[in-house]
Amino acid sequence: KFDVGRATEEELRERVRTLTSALIKQKEQIERIRTSEHALAGEKEKLERQVINFKEEAEMSRQMRSELQGEVARMQRALELRAAEAEMIKTEAQKYIFGSDSSQNSDEELKTAREEVSRLKREETL
Numbered sequence: 001k002f003d004v005g006r007a008t009e010e011e012l013r014e015r016v017r018t019l020t021s022a023l024i025k026q027k028e029q030i031e032r033i034r035t036s037e038h039a040l041a042g043e044k045e046k047l048e049r050q051v052i053n054f055k056e057e058a059e060m061s062r063q064m065r066s067e068l069q070g071e072v073a074r075m076q077r078a079l080e081l082r083a084a085e086a087e088m089i090k091t092e093a094q095k096y097i098f099g100s101d102s103s104q105n106s107d108e109e110l111k112t113a114r115e116e117v118s119r120l121k122r123e124e125t126l
Helices: 009-098 104-125
Strands: none
Touching: 009 104
């Protein structure tokens, strides 16, 4: 411990220089910490904005995926309808080509194909 009452003038000057030097170093250190703190606060803000942007992009992606899934489902139903219509036309054409002497089975196939087309058209309007 430094005793001010017993110190010489030279010891007091040295003590003042030492304390002054320590104060200057602490002040510089405090300034570096403040600068660093300011930079970190700016970086934190930037990261928070990025998080918000990523959340918004994720929500948009979910909405787009949902819309695309709905569109795919509509296209699949339309494709099923076209396939059923094609099957009905094919059955009608076979009946026409082979005439009325075709089997009872072709009448049943035609009835089934017409029912399928009707069902798919009803679903399409829902």
